[in-house]
Amino acid sequence: xxxxxxxxxxxxxxxLAILLAAPGCRGRATVEETVQREIEAITxxxxxxxxxxxxxxxxxxxxxxxxxxxxxxxxxLSCTAYLKAGIDLAGFDADDVDIDWTGKxxxxxxxxxxxLSLDMPPSEIxxxxxxxxxxxxxxxxxxxxxxxxxxxxxxxxxxxxLGILEKADENARRFFESxxxxxxxxxxxxxxx
Amino acid sequence: MExxxxxxxxxxxxxxxxxxxxxxxxLTRGDHQDKQALTIQDTPVIITKIRALGELTTxxxxxxxxxxxxxxxxxxxxxxxSLAEGLGKDxxxxxxxxxxxxxxxxxxxxxxxxxxxxxxxxxxYIRLPAPQYLDVIVNPSDFEVFAETGKWTHEExxxxxxxxxxxxxxxxxxxxxxxxxxxxxxxxVTDLLAASGYTHxxxxxxxxxxxxxxxxx
Numbered sequence: 029x030x031x032x033x034x035x036x037x038x039x040x041x042x043x044l045a046i047l048l049a050a051p052g053c054r055g056r057a058t059v060e061e062t063v064q065r066e067i068e069a070i071t072x073x074x075x076x077x078x079x080x081x082x083x084x085x086x087x088x089x090x091x092x093x094x095x096x097x098x099x100x101x102x103x104x105l106s107c108t109a110y111l112k113a114g115i116d117l118a119g120f121d122a123d124d125v126d127i128d129w130t131g132k133x134x135x136x137x138x139x140x141x142x143x144l145s146l147d148m149p150p151s152e153i154x155x156x157x158x159x160x161x162x163x164x165x166x167x168x169x170x171x172x173x174x175x176x177x178x179x180x181x182x183x184x185x186x187x188x189x190l191g192i193l194e195k196a197d198e199n200a201r202r203f204f205e206s207x208x209x210x211x212x213x214x215x216x217x218x219x220x221x
Numbered sequence: 222m223e224x225x226x227x228x229x230x231x232x233x234x235x236x237x238x239x240x241x242x243x244x245x246x247x248l249t250r251g252d253h254q255d256k257q258a259l260t261i262q263d264t265p266v267i268i269t270k271i272r273a274l275g276e277l278t279t280x281x282x283x284x285x286x287x288x289x290x291x292x293x294x295x296x297x298x299x300x301x302x303s304l305a306e307g308l309g310k311d312x313x314x315x316x317x318x319x320x321x322x323x324x325x326x327x328x329x330x331x332x333x334x335x336x337x338x339x340x341x342x343x344x345x346y347i348r349l350p351a352p353q354y355l356d357v358i359v360n361p362s363d364f365e366v367f368a369e370t371g372k373w374t375h376e377e378x379x380x381x382x383x384x385x386x387x388x389x390x391x392x393x394x395x396x397x398x399x400x401x402x403x404x405x406x407x408x409x410v411t412d413l414l415a416a417s418g419y420t421h422x423x424x425x426x427x428x429x430x431x432x433x434x435x436x437x438x
Contacts, residue, residue, distance in 0.1 A: 082270040150382035155375035176361035
């Protein structure tokens with residue numbers, strides 16, 4: 029009985045050794061990519077972007093884990109984001125322009141600037157540091173993306189303190205003054221709703 | 222005289238081995254399930270550049286897509302992996318992302334010169350710049366990792382994410398986003414000038430004028 033067991037074990041180990049010693053015998057490509065589009069749509073809009081801020085941020089996390097876990101994980105990512113602010117002209121109509129032709133005077137009322145877009149290109153996100161101890165798993169793509177989502181959220185929430193909206197309001201005032209002066213108005217007043 | 226070594230496998234030893242195995246599994250498990258607990262530290266947002274713009278965005282293309290990538294791993298590239306695959310087992314590493322993104326298109330009014338905007342009486346003559354894609358946006362919040370097996374480096378993931386941007390641009394081209402953006406830009410400028418009292422608004426395209434329908438006063 030034992031002899032049969034030993035023979036079977038040896039054969040199996042030999043079989044494994046032969047198989048493991050012959051890597052890469054398959055001929056197909058190592059990487060395959062498929063892209064499948066599902067939903068698409070085009071919408072019309074009228075937005076005037078007046079200022080762009082390029083910002084950078086360090087995203088760092090130190091995962092010590094639960095009490096029963098041995099070791100920790102650390103990661104540092106750096107990213108660049110492009111913020112565009114301006115005014116939405118969707119609600120702009122004739123009621124927002126008050127013209128005094130005789131005095132060559134015009135008053136334009138525009139909405140305050142808002143954040144129109146935030147672009148955080150994947151190509152400008154870099155993994156600067158990654159350290160995982162032996163008993164922990166490395167950071168997965170899902171975890172890294174979850175960290176980046178938090179970074180994106182922090183950038184978005186920092187908008188009021190960056191001064192970008194004030195800068196866009198200032199540029200909007202200049203823009204409309206310039207356009208109406210070009211039209212021949214001598215006095216241009218830009219007011220905000 | 223042959224010496225025999227007899228190793229007795231007692232139930233206690235088996236139990237101990239099982240316990241050690243379970244403890245090891247318990248200690249190393251669950252890192253990926255604890256992602257909710259992972260929080261980033263508060264770091265400042267640094268402004269590196271400020272640029273004045275005059276971009277009139279008039280059309281936006283939205284798309285949602287599934288991106289997947291498959292690669293061989295250390296096991297699947299062996300003959301044993303090949304054998305397993307031959308038996309119908311999937312032994313490769315997979316990464317499947319669901320991405321949604323937008324392409325914003327319009328005209329850059331900063332490209333206009335003094336000659337591109339003329340006012341004669343109640344008529345405005347305008348030559349708009351060529352339409353262009355102003356933004357292609359696929360942010361981290363636009364990605365969902367639907368399936369992930371094996372180890373994927375940051376570069377591999379961002380490489381796949383960049384594919385989304387390329388596909389977005391192809392989709393925008395396919396649906397004629399630039400021409401829609403140009404028509405939208407003409408509408409937007411017409412509305413602005415009509416609100417400013419101009420009753421005739423003419424767009425100067427290379428070689429010809431196009432009369433736009435005027436809004437009813």
